[in-house]
Amino acid sequence: MGTITVERDLMVPMRDGVCLATDVYRPADEGQRPVLVHRIPYNKSIAHYIGSQMLNPIVGAERGYVVVVQDCRGCYASEGVMTPYRQEAGDGFDTVEWAAEQAWSNGRVGIYGSSYMGITCLQAALAAPPHLEAAVAYLTGTNLYQGWVYSGGALELGFNMGYSQGKLLQAVGRLGLDESTQQRLMREFRESSSDRAALCEYLPLSDAPVLREREVLPDWHDYLEHDCYDDYWRETDVVARAAEITAPILHIAGWYDQFLKGHLDLNLALQDHPVAGLRDAHRFIIGPWDHNSYEGHRLTWAGERNFGGQALSGVMGLGDTILQWFDHWLKDRDTPLMKEPSVRYFMMGDTNEWIKADRWPPPNKPTRFFLHSGGMANSRLGDGILSRDEPGDQPADTYCYDPENPVPTVGGRTFSLAAGESGVQDQSEVEEREDVLVYSSQPLERALQIAGNVRVRLWIASDGPDTDFTGKLVDVEPGGYCAVVADGIMRARFRDSFEQPSFLVPGESTELEIDLWDVAYTFKAGHAIRLEVSSSSFPRFSRNANGLVSPERALPEDLRVAQQTVFHDGQRPSHLVLPVIDSE
Incomplete structure (x- = not known):
């Protein structure tokens, strides 16, 4: 040495x-x-x-x-x-x-x-x-815009609120603020740090304690205002400009x-x-x-x-x-x-x-696993089934999404103190909720290996002009542990374009896709494949108010309960797509 x-x-x-x-x-x-x-x-x-x-x-x-x-x-x-x-x-x-x-x-x-x-x-x-x-x-x-500040059009709330809060410590001493303002901001920082989940519940997000002063944290306010992919994001987009590298x-x-x-x-x-x-x-x-x-x-x-x-x-x-x-x-x-x-x-x-x-993803076969039920797939005690068989005439599944009682984030791809531990976590408690649709395969007769992009194609309807849909791929072990494998979200207004939002027609069925990103995973023989469908994962993502107002600018009075429908019949075959590696 x-x-x-x-x-x-x-x-x-x-x-x-x-x-x-x-x-x-x-x-x-x-x-x-x-x-x-x-x-x-x-x-x-x-x-x-x-x-x-x-x-x-x-x-x-x-x-x-x-x-x-x-x-x-x-x-x-x-x-x-x-x-x-x-x-x-x-x-x-x-x-x-x-x-x-x-x-x-x-x-x-x-x-x-x-x-x-x-x-x-x-x-x-x-x-x-x-x-x-x-x-x-x-x-x-x-x-x-994709995977740092927003994902699927939804704000990565827990991470970005916490990260912006932390940046206050550097900003306060450099902006020439008067002493009383500095003392107030530091007091708010200490108070909000003791309960980060409560900070995420604050509406509107732009007025949250510690974060409300634009002169102190202008980037936080920029994030909320630029909820579409636009020139603000293009400037730093390494993917779009990769040819310049x-x-x-x-x-x-x-x-x-x-x-x-x-x-x-x-x-x-x-x-x-x-x-x-x-x-x-x-x-x-x-x-x-x-x-x-x-x-x-x-x-x-x-x-x-x-x-x-x-x-x-x-x-x-x-x-x-x-x-x-x-x-x-x-x-x-x-x-x-x-x-x-x-x-x-x-x-x-x-x-x-x-x-x-030589490349990612490796050669795979996108394989559809269709959603089935008798109209009662709510919770893991419901009748939701995941199968390669295409559906016939089946009743749709329905649930209520209440932004004042959102589905909590439990593990997965999250990084924030407010959202708790990331990675593999048991989803059993989440799957007891009536606002979580659960579709499970039969236990596998042999191992199933996947490597590549996982996505969910849903036919949905909502009684409002906008809402969110979430998807979660779960490995159900014989002992009952439900391990999250991949997860994702789609804000309905961005289902066709992240640049030009398009609102839903209330009550009218439409198709959207939830990107669960890529994964390489082997489901063991005896395990079951499960898909969860819901409308929130809080506080990882911001809550959709289910109206015309941007969720990033919603007031408490803007929150409304949404009636959600997921179709899975012959004309509207909602399904999970897995990138199966052929073992034969």
């Missing part, structure tokens, strides 16, 4: 004169080396944040890199005021080019990051600085991470990149993790499910995997990673194993 030199708080100027505090970790001996950039809004001086994110800068320096760790604009030791996400392309570009020009640099630069740091990484890659030669992003967002990307996702959707979409965009060299160069790894796994809290767990030592090869080994990636692109080395196929994914369920493939 060589000696490492650490330089603290170098003030690096950006193009507008604002200086960002930067620490440099490098081998003590003289010489020019490739540089790795890591930009963070959570304080570069806290070892947890820079040392637990899969790649420790000390390890990078020991492997012969100069590692640059920087506080983002408006954060901790850096100057300026933070404008989340939108500032990162320019600041990332300037930091990469600064790093390339230093005496200890050989001009070859890579960038890496997870979560928000992954956004700083991808926004820099989108800006395409000339000296950026490779990037690694993990458990992060790409199109912030000039550096190869390794990106790493988790099946139970709230931000999985961004990686899935980025993967498809990179697989179709117009430059053949980049199209073939990118790598994609998907493991059995939720958002906490990568921080090293519970290395083999997602919620209540332990995926065993196999999962460790994906978590503990990723620091080395990331360095193998940079060794290839920045040091011209022939590394084991680059000899593998482009995709490595974890098959959850029976085998819990890593599988290598």
Whole structure:
């Protein structure tokens, strides 16, 4: 192990004169080396944040890199005021080019990051600085409208409200607010932090304590106002602008991470990149993790499910995997990673194993599982059936969705203190509710393996102009444990387009699709496949008021109970689509 030199708080100027505090970790001996950039809004001086994110800068320096760790604009030791996400392309570009020009640099630069740091990484890659030669992003967002701020047109409420609340701590001291305002905001912060779920219930969302001052948290108010996909989101959309990326990307996702959707979409965009060299160069790894796994809290767990030592090869080994990636692109080395196929994914369920493939998704057969019932599929005690047999004449299922008594979020792909634990959680209690339709298959005679996109096609009606429909794929174990596998939501007004909302005609049947995103999972023999259908998952998602007003601007008096209908007859065959891997 060589000696490492650490330089603290170098003030690096950006193009507008604002200086960002930067620490440099490098081998003590003289010489020019490739540089790795890591930009963070959570304080570069806290070892947890820079040392637990899969790649420790000390390890990078020991492997012969100069590692640059920087506080983002408006954060901790850096100057300026933070404008989340939108500032990162320019600041990332300037930091990469600064790093390339230093005496200890050989001009070859890579960038890496997870979560928000992954956004700083991808926004820099989108800006395409000339000296950026490779990037690694993990458990992060790409199109912030899909899977970060919104999903299926519904606000990711628990995460974004909590995250915006946390950003208050940085904003208060930098805006020149008078002392009484600062004291009030900090008091509201403490009070709201003690009951985050209650904060999510506040209406209108724009007037929630701590968040109501636009001058303090303008981005929160922007989110609420831009509930459609528009130019506000296009500016930072890495997926839509993937053709502008000039550096190869390794990106790493988790099946139970709230931000999985961004990686899935980025993967498809990179697989179709117009430059053949980049199209073939990118790598994609998907493991059995939720958002906490990568921080090293519970290395083999997602919620209540332990995926065993196999999962460790994906978590503990990723620091080395990331360095193998940079060794290839920045040091011209022939590394084991680059000899593998482009995709490595974890098959959850029976085998819990890593599988290598040339593309994601792998070849599969989209297979329809139709909804059946005698009109009483309410709760798991109802008569809902999931079968490959097409339905004939059957009565529809109905339920009432009351936004003042929403279905609670229980596990799945969520990341917020308000929503509780993510990952695999038992759905038995949720399935006792009358406003949850439950459709179950017979116990499987043999294992069923799926890998790819899961979606639900529903024929629905509602007595209002807008509402939500949720879908949840569940693995029912012989002992009765009901494990969530995948989940999703569709806000009805966005069923045809996220850019142009289209309201329902009350009482008229229409078709919509709920994207449950992708998964690789094996349902064991003796287990049953289950689909839950409802209209809320709170506080992960904002509650739909069931009217014309945007749920993000609804007042308490706007909330109304909706009468929901799900059809499953010969003319309106609602069904679940599973990407079945043919075992024959």
